Amino acid sequence: MDIFKGVEIMFFWLGVLSTLAVVLMIYLNKTYGFDWKTWTMTGFGAFLFIFCVAWSVSSVLEGEPQAAALGLVFFGSPAIILFLLARRGIVKKLKKSD
Numbered sequence: 070m071d072i073f074k075g076v077e078i079m080f081f082w083l084g085v086l087s088t089l090a091v092v093l094m095i096y097l098n099k100t101y102g103f104d105w106k107t108w109t110m111t112g113f114g115a116f117l118f119i120f121c122v123a124w125s126v127s128s129v130l131e132g133e134p135q136a137a138a139l140g141l142v143f144f145g146s147p148a149i150i151l152f153l154l155a156r157r158g159i160v161k162k163l164k165k166s167d
Contacts, residue, residue, distance in 0.1 A: 075130045083123055090115040097159075107158045114151030121145040 094111055097103070103111065121144035128137035 076127075079123070079126045079130070083119060086119055086122065090119065101159050101163070104158070104162070107155050107162075110151045110155040110158070114148045114155060117144050117148035117151065121148060 094108075094115065097111070098108070121140060124140035124144060125137040128134070128140060
């Protein structure tokens with residue numbers, strides 16, 4: 070009898086990923102001092118990234134690889150764009166302080 074199937078392992082790793090995202094956001098805030106826009110972009114980007122991973126893994130587990138690929142495109146692309154915009158805001162703030 071298998072104790073852990075694909076869904077249980079997915080939820081475990083999503084919990085690990087969520088915890089790492091929160092810890093990383095807190096660390097970056099202490100290091101660079103986020104404003105409200107950067108917090109919003111980083112938080113929403115992390116949410117979309119975790120949602121993208123959950124969507125893709127669950128789609129593969131259900132036997133729908135095309136849904137997994139489209140989930141990566143539709144949810145992963147905005148997450149990357151939000152992370153890049155947040156990084157741009159941090160770099161701009163650092164250049165102003167110099």
